[in-house]
Amino acid sequence: MNNLIKGEKHDWEMVIGLEIHAQVKSKSKLFSSSSTKFGSSPNSQVSLVDAAMPGMLPVINKYCVEQAVKTGVGLNAKINNYSVFDRKNYFYADLPQGYQISQYKYPIVGEGKVTIDFKDGTSKDIRIVRLHLEQDAGKSLHDQNPSKTYVDLNRSGVALMEIVSEPDIRTPDEAGMYISKIRSILMYLDTCDGNMQEGSLRADVNISVRKPGDEYGTRCEIKNLNSIKFIKQAINYEAKRQIEILESGGSIEQNTMLFNTSTGKTRPMRNKEEAHDYRYFPDPDLLPLEISKDEIERIKSSIPELPDELKNKFIETYKLSNYDASLLIAEKQTSDYFNRSINSDPELKNHAKLVVNWITSELFSLLNKNNLDLNNSPVSPENLGQLVKLISTNEISGKIAKDVLEDMFSTRKTARQIVDEKGLQQVTDHGEIEKVIDEVIADNPKMVEQYLAGKDKLLGFFVGQAMKLTKGKANPKMLNDILKSKLNKKN
Amino acid sequence: MKIDKDTINKIARLSRIKLDDKESEDYIKDLNSILDWVEQLNEVNTENVEPLSNISSSTLPKREDVSKDVNSSEEILENAPDKLEGFFAVPKVVE
Numbered sequence: 001m002n003n004l005i006k007g008e009k010h011d012w013e014m015v016i017g018l019e020i021h022a023q024v025k026s027k028s029k030l031f032s033s034s035s036t037k038f039g040s041s042p043n044s045q046v047s048l049v050d051a052a053m054p055g056m057l058p059v060i061n062k063y064c065v066e067q068a069v070k071t072g073v074g075l076n077a078k079i080n081n082y083s084v085f086d087r088k089n090y091f092y093a094d095l096p097q098g099y100q101i102s103q104y105k106y107p108i109v110g111e112g113k114v115t116i117d118f119k120d121g122t123s124k125d126i127r128i129v130r131l132h133l134e135q136d137a138g139k140s141l142h143d144q145n146p147s148k149t150y151v152d153l154n155r156s157g158v159a160l161m162e163i164v165s166e167p168d169i170r171t172p173d174e175a176g177m178y179i180s181k182i183r184s185i186l187m188y189l190d191t192c193d194g195n196m197q198e199g200s201l202r203a204d205v206n207i208s209v210r211k212p213g214d215e216y217g218t219r220c221e222i223k224n225l226n227s228i229k230f231i232k233q234a235i236n237y238e239a240k241r242q243i244e245i246l247e248s249g250g251s252i253e254q255n256t257m258l259f260n261t262s263t264g265k266t267r268p269m270r271n272k273e274e275a276h277d278y279r280y281f282p283d284p285d286l287l288p289l290e291i292s293k294d295e296i297e298r299i300k301s302s303i304p305e306l307p308d309e310l311k312n313k314f315i316e317t318y319k320l321s322n323y324d325a326s327l328l329i330a331e332k333q334t335s336d337y338f339n340r341s342i343n344s345d346p347e348l349k350n351h352a353k354l355v356v357n358w359i360t361s362e363l364f365s366l367l368n369k370n371n372l373d374l375n376n377s378p379v380s381p382e383n384l385g386q387l388v389k390l391i392s393t394n395e396i397s398g399k400i401a402k403d404v405l406e407d408m409f410s411t412r413k414t415a416r417q418i419v420d421e422k423g424l425q426q427v428t429d430h431g432e433i434e435k436v437i438d439e440v441i442a443d444n445p446k447m448v449e450q451y452l453a454g455k456d457k458l459l460g461f462f463v464g465q466a467m468k469l470t471k472g473k474a475n476p477k478m479l480n481d482i483l484k485s486k487l488n489k490k491n
Numbered sequence: 492m493k494i495d496k497d498t499i500n501k502i503a504r505l506s507r508i509k510l511d512d513k514e515s516e517d518y519i520k521d522l523n524s525i526l527d528w529v530e531q532l533n534e535v536n537t538e539n540v541e542p543l544s545n546i547s548s549s550t551l552p553k554r555e556d557v558s559k560d561v562n563s564s565e566e567i568l569e570n571a572p573d574k575l576e577g578f579f580a581v582p583k584v585v586e
Binding site for chain 1: 576
C-alpha cells in the first residue's frame, strides 16, 4: 500500500497520533452525584461540587474506575495499581474550578495496543501510550448572542477516559479505522456508548508530515473532532497545508488548530503568547488511587468477549477472511445479528461468506437508504438466514433474492412466504429451460446466424431473452450451459 | 532557581492577577526567600525515592454510582452576575 502524498520535489508521509476522549457510561459524574443524562435543560444537573463552590470536596465514583480498568484490559494494556489525580490549571468560562482534575504522571492505564484490519487481509498494530481518567468541562455556546457566551455546566465533571495513541498512524483512513476499532472495543465492553453525535466519543488529532525516513516534523493538534468523516477531512486539509508551507521554504509552527466543519479548513485556535502552561500538580483533595491485584482480576473476569476474540472465532468456525470477520465485529449489533442468523439453520454454517455478504452489503444498503439501524431492521436475523438458505440450495437465484429481500423489508413477510406467493422458485428443470431456449433460437434466426459467424457477444442477448421468458427465474448457470451447447450444435 | 520580573509577570498572567510595580517587587522578594528556604531540601539525597503526592496513610474513599436527580439550575445560577434562559451569560469568549 502506498501511503505517500506526492509533493513538488519529493513524496511526503503523514505522521498521526490520536487522543480520544470517551465518556464513561456511568449514571453519575466522576467526583459528584449529579446525573450524566444527555439533553437535559441547562444547568439542571450541576452539584455544588461541579460548580466549584468553596469548600466542596470531590469523592470518586467507583464504577468509573472499574470502567477505566475494563477498557484498559480491552486495549491489551497494563493496568497500574497506583495512579494519581492531578490538577491541570487553566482559565475558561466553562471550567468553574479553574482546573481540570486529570491524571498526568501516573495514569490508571499504561501501554497497550489495538489492531486494525485492512481490506487486503493485512493488519497493523497501533500502540497505545496510556489511558487516564479526567473530568469533562461544561459547554459554551458562542453563536447565540453577539456579545455573550452562554455556559451550561451539565457536562462539567462527567467522567472521561482519554486514550492516547503513539504516532503510529500514517493515513486518514488508518485514523478512521483506529477510532472505529476503539469505538467497537468500548461498545463491546459497554464502558462508553460510542455516540459521536452527542459527543460521547471525540478526538484530538496530532499531525505532522515528513520525508519518508526522516525524523518526525513539527506537529499541529486539531481539537475536538466528533465524526470519522471530519477527522479524515481535517487530516487531509492539515497535511496539505503543512506540505505547502514546507515546500515553499517555510517551517511549521507548533499550534493548536480548530477545524471548521462547513469550510473544511483548519485554523489556529490561539496565538503563541497565550501558549498553555498547565502547572500540573497532585490534587491535594484526592488521595492516590490504589487498585489491588485481586480487584483487577475480578474486573478482568467480568469482561465479555472482545471484538478481536470474536473475530478469531469467526475466522476459525466459519472460515471467513480476516476482512469479512472484521466487518462483522465492527459493531456489536452486527456480530449479534450474524450469530443469530447463522445459527438459525445448521446448513448455513457452510455458507457463512454468503450470510456475511447479505448482511453487510444488501441489508446494510437497504437500512441506509431507509435511515434505519440494524437494531430496528424489519428483516429479522432468522428471516435473513432463511433467505440465504434459499439461495444456497439453488431454490432462488441471487438476482431474484435481491427483490425478495426488498419485499421482506417492506412487508415484513418471511422469504419463504414471498417466494411461494409469487412463485419465484428458480427453474432448474432441464427440459423446461431447453424448451425456452429452443423458442428463443427459433424466434431469432438472424441473430443465430451472426453468432455462428463469430459474433460471440450475442450470447448475452440470448441469455437475456431466455431470462425474460422465464421472468428471471431460470438457473443462470444451467441456462448458459444449455444455450451454448445448443448454439454450437447448429454449427 | 531565581524569580525575576519576567517570571513574576508570567505567574501573574497565568493566575489572572494584576500586579503593579511595587507589588511585583514585593512578590519577587517574598518568593525568592521562600525558594531559598526550600532549596535547602536539595541537600537531601532523594535518589531512588518516588515523589510523595500525599502524606495521609488512609486510602481514597470511593462512592457508588448513584445519581441524585435534583433540578439545580435555580440554585446554581443564583449568584451568577448574568444569566439567560437557564444559562450563565459571560462576556463573549471567541476562539
